[in-house]
Amino acid sequence: MKHILLTFALLTATAALADNYHYGPFPAHYVEECGSCHVAYPPQLLTSTGWQKVMAQLNKHYGVDASLDAKPRAAIADFLQRLASNRDKHAPTEATARMTNTTWFAHEHWKSSPAKTSFADCATCHTDAGKGDYSERSLKRPAGKRHRDD
């Protein structure tokens, strides 16, 4: 019971802070399962339909196998659903449901990622992305890039 209350407190805190572009910290099981090949992406930046699509094709996950056993998979799916966005701008725009292809992402970023970087690698620019922190303070713009629509 204590555990559930703590989780709840954590979730409310996460939701309250999200306005400052702080989406984390994330629970350890999410970081363990979804944060070893890339930073654990903020669940708040994709709709539940988007997360369903991502979770339904983990064995063919953007060119790699990210498959999970049924139990941890269900726990992660549940966690993502609970924090998922309900705004249209965070909805998937294609079958693979990339967060970087949402209208929100396109609006917030440049049309294409700077040479030799992938938008999926949030931490190249958002240096504290590992902790779910996307605030201006920890943002490192790539050389020659000042504004998002340069």
Place this chain on the structure above:
Amino acid sequence: MKFFPLLLLALCAGTALASSAQRGEIFYRSQHGGDWSCASCHTDNPMTVGSHAVTKKTIQPIAPAANPERFTRPEKVEKWFKRNCNDVLKRACTPQEKADFLAYLLTFK
């Protein structure tokens, strides 16, 4: 001592560890007809920090001598064998291949 069950597996594969380790090194460096080898992400030297071939995210060393957490959690080990063997060989690894891989990693002290 934590390695005991896996070591046993290596021995049960029916070969002396020395030749198993040699096969393991070949396995580790081979692309098996695809684009990647184990070294693509775990680097040419298993004692050093690697990075993910697609995302560039840092990967701690795969050799237990450099990273004591390696091969201590059986579910984690199996989860990653399943994924990475699929990505590199397009199939599951055999018990022999897993034992050889581990025998090679255990040659690092």
